[in-house]
Amino acid sequence: MDIKKKITDANTEALFRMEKIRPILVDIELEAYNIIPRMTKKTILHAGPPIKWDSMSGPLKGAIAGILVYEGLAHDLKEGYTLAASGEIEFDSNHDHDTVGPMTGITAPHQPVFVLEDPETKKKAFCTINEGRGKVLRFGGWGKDVLDRLIWMKEVLAPSLKKAIKLSGGIDIKAIIAESLHMGDEGHNRNRSGTYLFLSEIVPYLYNSVENEIAKDIFTFIKENADIFHLNLSMPHSKLIADAARDIDYCSLVVAMARNGTDIGIQVSGLGRKWFTSPATMVEGLYFPGYSEKDACLDLGDSTISEVIGIGGFSMASSPAIVSFVGGSANEAVSRTRRMYEITAGTSGTYTIPFLNFKGAPLGIDIRKVIELNETPLINTGIAHKDAGIGQIGAGLTAAPVQMFQEALRSFGKKYLI
Amino acid sequence: MDIKKKITDANTEALFRMEKIRPILVDIELEAYNIIPRMTKKTILHAGPPIKWDSMSGPLKGAIAGILVYEGLAHDLKEGYTLAASGEIEFDSNHDHDTVGPMTGITAPHQPVFVLEDPETKKKAFCTINEGRGKVLRFGGWGKDVLDRLIWMKEVLAPSLKKAIKLSGGIDIKAIIAESLHMGDEGHNRNRSGTYLFLSEIVPYLYNSVENEIAKDIFTFIKENADIFHLNLSMPHSKLIADAARDIDYCSLVVAMARNGTDIGIQVSGLGRKWFTSPATMVEGLYFPGYSEKDACLDLGDSTISEVIGIGGFSMASSPAIVSFVGGSANEAVSRTRRMYEITAGTSGTYTIPFLNFKGAPLGIDIRKVIELNETPLINTGIAHKDAGIGQIGAGLTAAPVQMFQEALRSFGKKYLI
Numbered sequence: 001m002d003i004k005k006k007i008t009d010a011n012t013e014a015l016f017r018m019e020k021i022r023p024i025l026v027d028i029e030l031e032a033y034n035i036i037p038r039m040t041k042k043t044i045l046h047a048g049p050p051i052k053w054d055s056m057s058g059p060l061k062g063a064i065a066g067i068l069v070y071e072g073l074a075h076d077l078k079e080g081y082t083l084a085a086s087g088e089i090e091f092d093s094n095h096d097h098d099t100v101g102p103m104t105g106i107t108a109p110h111q112p113v114f115v116l117e118d119p120e121t122k123k124k125a126f127c128t129i130n131e132g133r134g135k136v137l138r139f140g141g142w143g144k145d146v147l148d149r150l151i152w153m154k155e156v157l158a159p160s161l162k163k164a165i166k167l168s169g170g171i172d173i174k175a176i177i178a179e180s181l182h183m184g185d186e187g188h189n190r191n192r193s194g195t196y197l198f199l200s201e202i203v204p205y206l207y208n209s210v211e212n213e214i215a216k217d218i219f220t221f222i223k224e225n226a227d228i229f230h231l232n233l234s235m236p237h238s239k240l241i242a243d244a245a246r247d248i249d250y251c252s253l254v255v256a257m258a259r260n261g262t263d264i265g266i267q268v269s270g271l272g273r274k275w276f277t278s279p280a281t282m283v284e285g286l287y288f289p290g291y292s293e294k295d296a297c298l299d300l301g302d303s304t305i306s307e308v309i310g311i312g313g314f315s316m317a318s319s320p321a322i323v324s325f326v327g328g329s330a331n332e333a334v335s336r337t338r339r340m341y342e343i344t345a346g347t348s349g350t351y352t353i354p355f356l357n358f359k360g361a362p363l364g365i366d367i368r369k370v371i372e373l374n375e376t377p378l379i380n381t382g383i384a385h386k387d388a389g390i391g392q393i394g395a396g397l398t399a400a401p402v403q404m405f406q407e408a409l410r411s412f413g414k415k416y417l418i
Numbered sequence: 419m420d421i422k423k424k425i426t427d428a429n430t431e432a433l434f435r436m437e438k439i440r441p442i443l444v445d446i447e448l449e450a451y452n453i454i455p456r457m458t459k460k461t462i463l464h465a466g467p468p469i470k471w472d473s474m475s476g477p478l479k480g481a482i483a484g485i486l487v488y489e490g491l492a493h494d495l496k497e498g499y500t501l502a503a504s505g506e507i508e509f510d511s512n513h514d515h516d517t518v519g520p521m522t523g524i525t526a527p528h529q530p531v532f533v534l535e536d537p538e539t540k541k542k543a544f545c546t547i548n549e550g551r552g553k554v555l556r557f558g559g560w561g562k563d564v565l566d567r568l569i570w571m572k573e574v575l576a577p578s579l580k581k582a583i584k585l586s587g588g589i590d591i592k593a594i595i596a597e598s599l600h601m602g603d604e605g606h607n608r609n610r611s612g613t614y615l616f617l618s619e620i621v622p623y624l625y626n627s628v629e630n631e632i633a634k635d636i637f638t639f640i641k642e643n644a645d646i647f648h649l650n651l652s653m654p655h656s657k658l659i660a661d662a663a664r665d666i667d668y669c670s671l672v673v674a675m676a677r678n679g680t681d682i683g684i685q686v687s688g689l690g691r692k693w694f695t696s697p698a699t700m701v702e703g704l705y706f707p708g709y710s711e712k713d714a715c716l717d718l719g720d721s722t723i724s725e726v727i728g729i730g731g732f733s734m735a736s737s738p739a740i741v742s743f744v745g746g747s748a749n750e751a752v753s754r755t756r757r758m759y760e761i762t763a764g765t766s767g768t769y770t771i772p773f774l775n776f777k778g779a780p781l782g783i784d785i786r787k788v789i790e791l792n793e794t795p796l797i798n799t800g801i802a803h804k805d806a807g808i809g810q811i812g813a814g815l816t817a818a819p820v821q822m823f824q825e826a827l828r829s830f831g832k833k834y835l836i
Contacts, residue, residue, distance in 0.1 A: 354738035
């Protein structure tokens with residue numbers, strides 16, 4: 001069989017496997033280390049490809065120092081920095097632990113995590129619960145308010161939602177995402193409809209699980225963060241789908257794309273768990289009042305798992321309202337989506353874009369097409385301050401750098417073409 | 419002052435008055451006759467311009483016969499028909515009682531109605547609560563299930579929601595509609611986001627008003643009818659806005675457009691309460707399985723009040739997903755909205771269309787432009803079966819007939835130009 005056909009068949013198989021996955025929210029695990037593979041009480045997971053402490057960006061370092069206080073391993077931020085630099089803490093990439101996290105993506109042993117599972121394969125993916133916008137840990141923000149919120153999330157929000165999720169029998173996140181694309185979301189930076197749809201699934205069970213006053217607080221917290229709350233369900237949903245395409249010989253599709261604020265990296269189905277990396281890019285976009293590009297951290301977060309499965313930047317044509325947040329015009333949003341069809345192996349049978357007459361979203365980034373057309377994946381994303389302690393300062397668009405795709409394609413050629 | 423300037427000034431004043439109105443859901447009145455002006459226990463209000471019993475369409479007659487059973491004035495449908503034909507019941511147009519209703523638009527003395535109020539002018543508008551889709555009274559559907567639902571709505575749904583609305587301090591329907599246009603709704607045939615946004619406002623108060631089991635039943639009923647539930651809030655919201663433009667000398671804008679299944683009529687600001695009518699049109703669209711155009715009642719309902727204030731068919735560019743329900747393509751939806759700018763006096767400052775880079779929705783149908791360009795308002799709407807008892811059989815698009823605009827413009831000329 002000729003090599004081209006082998007690759008086409010492998011890619012088709014990958015699309016088929018992704019299509020079949022049904023990520024169901026089945027639980028919240030209150031202590032991440034109880035469920036995330038190879039995680040100890042001294043492991044801190046982060047977004048993007050693996051990185052050493054010394055090379056980390058400001059917000060990533062800040063978020064780690066903060067979470068060590070939350071974990072009870074440091075008394076204050078200063079102790080947190082010292083401990084983090086000491087070598088006692090093991091840092092690793094979320095992606096290599098079936099986990100994803102937005103922005104710094106910090107996942108700590110005693111944080112609660114959403115548990116998503118595919119009912120057929122029983123495969124799982126994990127993600128912390130979204131804290132909202134602005135000064136929050138995942139953007140490197142810190143303060144008593146940030147810590148108090150994290151503690152409330154662990155002690156009140158998570159156990160209550162856990163009961164409600166159990167009572168519900170599981171919530172089909174793929175169905176929510178598919179519907180939300182018809183309601184102005186793209187599932188990465190605009191998750192408002194997703195959040196409302198999630199609320200519409202959970203509300204009766206939530207009120208049956210806890211006292212009305214607690215349910216009301218939780219309902220209000222989620223509603224006030226409607227734009228972003230569902231991202232932390234969308235992301236592990238995307239992770240579970242993308243992971244289904246892993247480890248297929250001859251498959252040239254990207255199965256992970258993630259940034260740690262210093263580097264961006266991809267993993268490719270046919271090339272195992274190796275990360276191909278490039279320096280992270282600057283995000284162009286809209287800044288909150290008082291901030292500008294000179295304050296910005298480079299591109300950051302695991303949230304580009306969205307683009308890997310065809311939503312987010314790839315489905316911006318579903319979400320013309322997002323341009324008020326990330327910049328550009330509605331027509332550009334449509335043309336960006338159209339360009340992404342050029343570098344993908346197929347179209348989604350689940351996610352459809354009304355404005356393109358319900359055409360399936362562009363699915364499966366093919367590293368061959370990226371190089372051939374010199375067109376890299378579009379990313380839309382939040383922007384963190386480059387210094388720790390501040391948090392989100394804007395949102396915008398960037399394109400993945402081409403070098404990591406070149407390197408991946410060279411590896412692919414070595415492995416399969418020679 | 420020249421006449422053209424007088425008309426332009428009057429129309430500008432009308433736009434300004436409409437912009438200022440803030441329709442707040444302040445209450446549910448459990449007995450319509452207690453609050454709707456000039457309504458007795460023997461009054462049945464209906465959609466569209468006034469019409470006599472003998473001229474009514476099948477679904478309108480059927481809905482009236484049915485509601486007379488609900489009212490306890492008839493033992494069965496047959497008695498309902500006899501009573502309706504006897505002359506003992508007074509029929510009148512919703513619009514002439516500060517009220518609107520979708521499809522047959524039946525509003526009966528003992529039905530509960532939403533009460534919307536503008537806080538500044540204290541003006542009110544009323545509408546029954548939506549029953550959902552399919553075999554329902556407002557489409558002329560009848561049966562024990564229809565009656566039981568209406569009784570549950572009166573005895574459980576309405577008093578519970580009433581308490582919750584009171585506790586909430588009022589819900590801003592204009593804000594919900596504005597946001598829902600960024601979430602794939604157009605506020606007439608697609609109200610899904612509007613319903614979820616309404617739920618997100620009412621849930622905590624609902625659970626504080628009634629037992630959790632009842633709250634759950636109500637939550638589930640509203641959620642299962644998400645596509646359409648919010649229409650009965652959108653419509654009185656539109657009515658309150660449109661009414662603000664009434665009775666301005668020299669104003670050539672439409673302030674009401676409604677159909678009774680036999681006729682369609684408009685009222686014009688500068689021409690008082692006179693209805694200008696034409697025979698209702700056939701709706702072209704998508705039929706539910708087993709039905710076709712030969713089963714269809716002519717265009718029906720007060721819901722075209724939506725188009726009068728710039729949403730619905732006029733904002734289809736906000737709602738590409740609606741074409742799966744009413745037919746056509748997403749591009750057509752956009753071009754239809756663009757055409758409506760040609761026949762309107764201005765653009766909304768409140769309702770904006772993301773896909774048109776947040777341009778305001780086309781607002782204020784100018785009868786002069788309709789005639790000059792021979793372009794009539796686009797309507798998207800549900801389709802009722804022509805015979806009583808069956809209910810909704812589809813949804814689609816139609817254009818308002820030009821004759822009533824010609825007649826209105828002649829009247830306008832006689833009053834102001836001679």
